[in-house]
Amino acid sequence: MDDYPLLDLFLTMLFFFLWIMWLFLLFRVVMDIFRDDDLSGWAKAGWLIFCIVLPYLGVLVYVIARGRGMGRRDVKQAKDAESAFKDYIRTTASEGNAGSGGTNELARLAELHDSGALTDEEFTQAKTKLLA
Template sequence: MDDYPLLNVFWTMLWFFLWIMWLFLLFKIFTDIFRDHEMNGWGKAGWIIFCILLPFLGVLVYVIARGKGMTQRDVKQAKESEAAFQDYIRKTAGTAPAGGGGGSSADELSRLSDLKDKGAITEEEFQRAKAKVLS
């Protein structure tokens, strides 16, 4: 270990970290290129060739030229994923979407339990309403 000083270890780790960061950015850019439905095939091919032939310059130019669009596409995909996830939860739980009419028995029981906890209804009223919901 004497022939490789601590400062050289630091610089090696720094360069390795920067290389890994650049790889993540390169994969993010390739993902964005293929996700962009407004760009035609020739444009996608051009950006990919540019990023492969001149990797550092290609990545830098792409981020400068299309960085705002990358963010917008990321936000759009996140919103679509969240909506699909919420829809899946509604279908799995058996509840109706907001504005789609009445709720499920579990929703009604939860509402009744909240009313009982707040003291708005008595235990007897809760039991009668619970029996009505479950029947």
């Protein structure tokens, strides 16, 4: 046990953690390069080559130059996925219950609630009344 002191163990764990964090950041940058529709194909290839040839410098420069856009693209992707999911639920529910007007009313109530026209209490009351 004396061959590997506690401080060396701590430093090894710290370096391992930092290495894993850097790998996570590298993969996030590479995913963001491919996700960005504003970049041309040549720009994507250039950033990718820069991140592969000089990985530490490439990732650092990318985060400095385009880091703010990374967050915006993440939020946009989450909102797009949520709206696509809601649209899928609405179309599936309306196709499954083509004869019932309750589904359409629920969808209309959800839209009014999302737009802020209905408060949470009003939405809950209307939904309970509709489902009863």
